[in-house]
Amino acid sequence: MDPDIITAEQDLARWVAAQVAPEEDELFTVLDAAYRKDPARLTARGPGDDEMLGFGVETLAALMTPVVLAAVTEVVRYLTEQYGSAVRARLSLRRARGGADAVTEPAAPHLDDAQLARVRSIVLDKCAQAGLDEGRSRLLADSVAGALRDGA
Numbered sequence: 001m002d003p004d005i006i007t008a009e010q011d012l013a014r015w016v017a018a019q020v021a022p023e024e025d026e027l028f029t030v031l032d033a034a035y036r037k038d039p040a041r042l043t044a045r046g047p048g049d050d051e052m053l054g055f056g057v058e059t060l061a062a063l064m065t066p067v068v069l070a071a072v073t074e075v076v077r078y079l080t081e082q083y084g085s086a087v088r089a090r091l092s093l094r095r096a097r098g099g100a101d102a103v104t105e106p107a108a109p110h111l112d113d114a115q116l117a118r119v120r121s122i123v124l125d126k127c128a129q130a131g132l133d134e135g136r137s138r139l140l141a142d143s144v145a146g147a148l149r150d151g152a
Contacts (some may be wrong), residue, residue: 005076005080009072009073010032012072012075012076012144012147013028013032014028014032015147016071016072016140016143017069019147020136020139020140020143021063021064024065027063031066031069035069035070039069039070064140066130067127067132070126070129071123071126071127071140071144072144074122074125075119075122075144075148078119078122116145116149119144119145119148120141120142120144120145123137123144123145
């Protein structure tokens with residue numbers, strides 16, 4: 001995948017994770033690296049999860065960041081299929097002045113209501129696969145769709 005798209009994906013995931021699970025901010029870099037190395041292992045739910053990253057299964061199941069990463073990856077895949085290389089220029093985060101790590105807001109191609117509904121559907125599917133409860137699933141779907149809608 002294009003390095004610019006990967007960076008935009010990571011930035012969007014970091015922004016969304018900060019919205020839905022700010023308490024996980026310090027873990028984001030570690031979880032992102034683990035996800036990039038083996039997405040299925042980080043998002044799997046089953047035997048052997050307690051060995052993952054040194055966290056117990058209950059801890060990993062409670063984390064939102066792995067689900068955010070999986071959902072955003074699927075959404076970016078959808079957007080790049082829809083928009084091609086044009087998405088690279090818009091699917092990025094604007095950096096705040098004074099700090100390279102200070103992310104302010106997402107920017108994305110203009111998405112109509114049907115496309116935003118598809119984005120929400122993608123996120124909800126990923127949440128269901130991860131076993132996330134309905135409330136947290138809706139929060140995540142709203143956050144991703146909102147980031148893309150507001151960034152347009």
